Amino acid sequence: MSIPSETPSDLPAPSIGDRIVQAIRRDIFDGVLASGSRIKIRDLAVRYAVSEMPVREALRQLEGEGLLDAQPHRGATVVAIDETFIRNVYEMREALSGMVAAAAATRATASEREALRAAMVAHERAAETGDDDAILTADRNFHAILDRMAANPVADRAMAMGRGLTESLRARCGFGGDRRAQTVAEHRALVAAIVAGDARGAELFARVHVAAARADLLRQFKATAG
Amino acid sequence: MSIPSETPSDLPAPSIGDRIVQAIRRDIFDGVLASGSRIKIRDLAVRYAVSEMPVREALRQLEGEGLLDAQPHRGATVVAIDETFIRNVYEMREALSGMVAAAAATRATASEREALRAAMVAHERAAETGDDDAILTADRNFHAILDRMAANPVADRAMAMGRGLTESLRARCGFGGDRRAQTVAEHRALVAAIVAGDARGAELFARVHVAAARADLLRQFKATAG
DNA sequence: GCGCTTAGTTTGTGATCACATTTTACGTTC
DNA sequence: GAACGTAAAATGTGATCACAAACTAAGCGC
Structure with missing residues (x-):
């Protein structure tokens, strides 16, 4: 019983x-x-x-x-997973991530803000170790909290496929140069804007974050797969 | 043969x-x-x-x-098609439409620009008659051309469901006040920006367009359905 | 030798049957 | 009378069979 x-x-x-x-x-x-x-x-x-x-x-x-x-x-x-496909997926993610960040900045509760900050710290810890698997897991968790804050399951569904794809590509192609450290810095700027309730700033930082990730992943993809 | x-x-x-x-x-x-x-x-x-x-x-x-x-x-x-669901769909469409418009402004060829302008004119003609079915058809064609210009089938797929939903809701709830005329004006501003190759302006006008459509449809929805 | 036609194979699609799980209704017990 | 447990019905899921459409390749005529 x-x-x-x-x-x-x-x-x-x-x-x-x-x-x-x-x-x-x-x-x-x-x-x-x-x-x-x-x-x-x-x-x-x-x-x-x-x-x-x-x-x-x-x-x-x-x-x-x-x-x-x-x-x-x-x-x-x-579906053909080539450079243009990856570019298209990231283009969509950039727009949606901006929207999500803006919504999160507007609607976030105090406890959610704290959870997001904790996830950010956990990601930073993982980035310090350089363990890519741990980084990917922490990053996934960070963005999962962010998505939940935006409270838009329709947009979540649209982004789900792209997230899975890019995560797998990351595991295969790895990060380039100082991308790990850059990610940490971008997350900090994003979280600061969200905590401050700055929707416009959050959207901007989120889009910059995705655009930078896209550029790096495409570079790695071309270097690895051809 | x-x-x-x-x-x-x-x-x-x-x-x-x-x-x-x-x-x-x-x-x-x-x-x-x-x-x-x-x-x-x-x-x-x-x-x-x-x-x-x-x-x-x-x-x-x-x-x-x-x-x-x-x-x-x-x-x-x-899925529960209530106010929040419609709002979520439109929130996503706003972000993606902005992205599509920006991409269209950047990548459009001369013939595509002309086709878009023609579709805009056709929509204006339909708006003058006040025939909602004709308006919806012309509007669908206009945005179809726009989507094609952006050349992002991934984003297209994500928007497809929302388009079908809002179109059906329009047919059921109708347009409010001077929404038909407003739509024409918004289309003109959007097309002007795209033709001029102004990506930032195109994104802005597209988002304003969707946001205005959302506000009007939600008003009609609440007035009609509950 | 080249192209079309045609038979054979492959493969996706639809239907029916059998089973597992869930839900509902009833009866029992405290 | 309410709550639990059990039996029965409903319903989603999986398997096998049968058919139709598409692809392949061989054969025929030009």
Whole structure:
């Protein structure tokens, strides 16, 4: 009769389809499923050792997310993850991050401000160590809090795919030069503006932050992948 | 052997699933499927006179688009289309429209500029007649050209759902006061900035345009629906 | 030798069946 | 009478089968 001390929202056993969605998404990001390549349902079914049904549903969902291009009776292809695609994703993220930052500066409660600052500090600690995995995790947490402050799940959903993509690219291509230290400085400016309730400044700093990240990642991408 | 004089991209017979996606989406926008209501696969299957299979795929895709909230083994519910949801959609559209306008001002070719101006004039003609359906069609065409100029399909996809929603709401709630004339004036300012290659001005005018549309639509929505 | 046609294969799509989970309703017990 | 537990119905999920459309390649005619 003991009430399980889990997260408040009890999760009702994820279905196989959901698991396949995550698996395919990860394989696309990691390049296991080459960008631009054709996706065959039966192949994926045997690869993930499941029936064709969960794969079909997963493909539909990923098509909705924009990771697959599907045409009736002709199957699906992985979207081309090239320089222009990355640029487009970042262009969108820049606009949305600016909006999120401005909203956060306007709507933030005191406890949220404190949580954001704590996440910023945690990120700085990770940056000092130079452990890229830890940096990525801390950065994800920082921006998750920021997104929550903006209280716009519609925009969150639009940004979700881009976040996953860029995070995976970072893990593969790494950071360039003094990008880690720059990120820390940009976060500080952003948090200062949000804490001060300066929506315009927060938007500006957020956009600068994303633009700088884009420039660095594109440089790393071209240097690594070609 | 006559080559069919169709659109250049030959469309390979849309599947039933695709048709169901459009049908459900329309029914959600039109309120036939009440916002927040539970979706049952079997019900929809009989409603649209198809098997359960296409419905399942359609639900997955609509979940990816953000129109449905799904939980494993508990089915899907229509997202709550209330004031805050509309506000969130418009908040995102404002940011993305600004980005699109800036990109269009930067990248536009001469012929694209001319096409945009022509679409603007067509919209003005429609606005003079006061025929809301014609206005919506002309407005859709105007923004379609604008989106194409920005050449960012990733952002396009993110905006697609919002466009469909607001268009449907417009058809239901109508325009308020002198909103039709205001729209014409805002379009003129936006086009002037784009033609002049003024990215910053284009972004500003686009955001003002969306913000004004949001304010008017929310007023109409509250007056009409509740 | 080149192009079109046509048969064969592959592959996406739709339908039906079987099962697991959830939800609802009823009955029991304190 | 309320709360818990259990049985039954409803419903989402997974698997297999059957069909149709698209791609491939071989065969035929020019």
